[in-house]
Amino acid sequence: DTAVSQTPKYLVTQMGNDKSIKCEQNLGHDTMYWYKQDSKKFLKIMFSYNNKELIINETVPNRFSPKSPDKAHLNLHINSLELGDSAVYFCASSQFLPGQGNTEAFFGQGTRLTVV
Amino acid sequence: GQSLEQPSEVTAVEGAIVQINCTYQTSGFYGLSWYQQHDGGAPTFLSYNGLDGLEETGRFSSFLSRSDSYGYLLLQELQMKDSASYFCAVSATGGGNKLTFGTGTQLKVEL
Numbered sequence: 434d435t436a437v438s439q440t441p442k443y444l445v446t447q448m449g450n451d452k453s454i455k456c457e458q459n460l461g462h463d464t465m466y467w468y469k470q471d472s473k474k475f476l477k478i479m480f481s482y483n484n485k486e487l488i489i490n491e492t493v494p495n496r497f498s499p500k501s502p503d504k505a506h507l508n509l510h511i512n513s514l515e516l517g518d519s520a521v522y523f524c525a526s527s528q529f530l531p532g533q534g535n536t537e538a539f540f541g542q543g544t545r546l547t548v549v
Numbered sequence: 550g551q552s553l554e555q556p557s558e559v560t561a562v563e564g565a566i567v568q569i570n571c572t573y574q575t576s577g578f579y580g581l582s583w584y585q586q587h588d589g590g591a592p593t594f595l596s597y598n599g600l601d602g603l604e605e606t607g608r609f610s611s612f613l614s615r616s617d618s619y620g621y622l623l624l625q626e627l628q629m630k631d632s633a634s635y636f637c638a639v640s641a642t643g644g645g646n647k648l649t650f651g652t653g654t655q656l657k658v659e660l
Contacts, residue, residue, distance in 0.1 A: 440608075466648065468650070468659055474653050474655075475588075475652055476592065476650040476653070478638060478647065478648065478650070481647060481648075488647075489647055523591060523592070525648075527648065532579075533580060533599050534579025534580055534599075534640030534641065534642070535640045535647075536579075536580060536582065536597040536599070536640065536650045537557070537582065537594045537597060538582075538584075538592075538594065538648055539594070540592050540593070540637075541591065542590075542591055543590075543591050
């Protein structure tokens with residue numbers, strides 16, 4: 434069983450379109466994240482959710498709207514796609530341990546988004 | 550805010566030992582972890598240090614000095630398959646459960 438699964442793996446779309454990426458984890462973790470990895474491989478945190486509540490929004494344009502229907506799912510909807518949105522988007526999950534923080538994160542396979 | 554710095558690129562020969570350093574600035578620090586990412590793949594967890602000292606896992610070891618805000622990943626008996634990007638990541642509070650990644654170090658292992 435895949436611990437963190439995200440779909441689709443590849444997404445090619447035109448500027449101005451709206452698209453969604455889905456993520457599910459079966460690890461029972463309480464924290465989920467979305468990261469954006471650009472061509473320089475920098476992993477930038479976008480959002481962090483804890484028990485389906487938004488904890489962190491790292492100055493991401495409001496065209497990006499995460500939704501967490503339950504703590505096992507964190508989807509990402511992107512409106513009015515722009516060329517600069519082209520990147521690999523990773524979903525991840527971890528379990529917050531008191532006094533230790535988030536010690537180990539598990540990543541989905543990534544979604545390579547190409548905006549043309 | 551948080552910042553983590555790592556060398557952008559390291560090259561070593563097969564069988565050698567290489568150390569990848571990471572310095573960080575953050576508040577509410579919990580611990581430092583390391584991830585490996587092969588081209589086209591997802592980051593995978595290697596190790597976590599919550600306390601000062603060395604953690605060893607097979608050929609890989611990781612070190613943390615909380616007082617120096619510094620850590621490193623040590624890879625021994627390098628193999629070609631170790632060619633990948635390596636990221637340090639800080640787990641901290643300061644607004645919530647946050648896992649912030651460094652800029653990544655591209656390791657190239659040569660024959």
